[in-house]
Amino acid sequence: MKGAREYFDIIYDAVLGYYGDLTKSGFKEYRHGNFIFTLGQHARGKTFCIDVYDPSKPFNGDNRLNVYGMVDGDRGWTESYGWLIDGPWKDEFELYIESLKAEAARREDERERIKAERLLELGREREIQIAKMKELFK
Numbered sequence: 031m032k033g034a035r036e037y038f039d040i041i042y043d044a045v046l047g048y049y050g051d052l053t054k055s056g057f058k059e060y061r062h063g064n065f066i067f068t069l070g071q072h073a074r075g076k077t078f079c080i081d082v083y084d085p086s087k088p089f090n091g092d093n094r095l096n097v098y099g100m101v102d103g104d105r106g107w108t109e110s111y112g113w114l115i116d117g118p119w120k121d122e123f124e125l126y127i128e129s130l131k132a133e134a135a136r137r138e139d140e141r142e143r144i145k146a147e148r149l150l151e152l153g154r155e156r157e158i159q160i161a162k163m164k165e166l167f168k
Contacts, residue, residue: 035076044134055089074106
């Protein structure tokens with residue numbers, strides 16, 4: 031839903047691509063540093079929440095604070111997501127998201143480079159095959 035989709039996709043891509051130093055901590059929950067990201071989906075869209083916690087203390091419900099989540103609308107229909115509590119975590123989160131975007135772009139560039147090299151190699155192989163076939167008809 032509004033405000034959740036972009037962050038959901040960025041974090042989920044990092045989870046699937048094994049980058050971003052994310053640790054699974056529960057059903058659809060992933061930790062990074064002092065953040066806990068909760069990813070969800072329902073029939074009308076994606077959901078995304080952020081909790082902050084103190085990693086030096088036991089990991090439980092008492093040691094987390096929900097700082098990003100649903101701010102408006104009806105759950106499952108028209109909800110909007112945003113910051114529930116302002117704090118220094120906003121800047122750190124944005125830096126983390128930018129680093130994930132940069133890593134995703136780097137990986138995509140690498141995939142494109144490998145694909146282009148493979149197409150060039152296939153083209154050379156094809157030219158060799160064509161030359162061999164032409165020799166058969168001389």
